[in-house]
Amino acid sequence: MTYSGAVRVGGPADVHELADLMISKVAVGPMDNNAYLLRCRATGEQLLIDAANDPETLLQLIGDDGIASVVTTHRHGDHWQALEAVVAATGARTFAGRYDAEGIPVATDVPVEDGDTIEVGRVSLTARHLVGHTPGSIALVYDDPHGHPHLFTGDCLFPGGVGNTHKDPKAFASLIDDVERKLFDQLPDETWVYPGHGKDTTLGDERPHLPEWRARGW
Numbered sequence: 001m002t003y004s005g006a007v008r009v010g011g012p013a014d015v016h017e018l019a020d021l022m023i024s025k026v027a028v029g030p031m032d033n034n035a036y037l038l039r040c041r042a043t044g045e046q047l048l049i050d051a052a053n054d055p056e057t058l059l060q061l062i063g064d065d066g067i068a069s070v071v072t073t074h075r076h077g078d079h080w081q082a083l084e085a086v087v088a089a090t091g092a093r094t095f096a097g098r099y100d101a102e103g104i105p106v107a108t109d110v111p112v113e114d115g116d117t118i119e120v121g122r123v124s125l126t127a128r129h130l131v132g133h134t135p136g137s138i139a140l141v142y143d144d145p146h147g148h149p150h151l152f153t154g155d156c157l158f159p160g161g162v163g164n165t166h167k168d169p170k171a172f173a174s175l176i177d178d179v180e181r182k183l184f185d186q187l188p189d190e191t192w193v194y195p196g197h198g199k200d201t202t203l204g205d206e207r208p209h210l211p212e213w214r215a216r217g218w
Helices: 055-062 083-090 169-184 203-216
Strands: 014-017 021-028 033-040 046-049 069-072 093-097 110-112 117-120 123-130 137-143 149-154 192-195
Touching: 021 055, 033 055, 033 117, 033 123, 033 192, 046 055, 046 117, 055 083, 069 083, 069 117, 093 137, 123 169, 169 203
Parallel strands: 046 069, 069 093, 093 110, 149 192
Antiparallel strands: 014 021, 021 033, 033 046, 117 123, 123 137, 137 149
């Protein structure tokens, strides 16, 4: 089956099969959050991005192999509702941006800084600290050696714009500056974007609209 990234709460996961990594996307909870299960194909080790809600759904997706790690992209409550239950069931190590960790009610084992590497088996993810949606949001970049990069953006980048900065001009300027400098300026158009809610996109699809986003202020 061809991966589309279109998922719905209560529906099946959509699986993006790469040479070294399998990415399973599922929608959970009343705010239609995306959670992503990453599995290293060489070792079978797994990592979950955002234990957002519906722990039963997430644990079924994880399966008997468990997870080694769970990464929370930012402190907003809709992204960690299932975190306590998932950690209790799996014993996974917890990762979150250093400046958002205090806002997450499950202890963060590994505070993450900009440029830090998070491993899942033999696959490496690079964290990018993006300020504006929250103080400590992180995106994760998988630079696939067999293809184009894959980018997990939490709530910092979506099809059609950056994340909500609640009409705060300073927060918006910070977020769009970070997104442009750390993502668009460093990654190619082919980069596949997996956001915290809704459908996927690519940097190439969004890049032409950066001036428009800046002009409108959101």
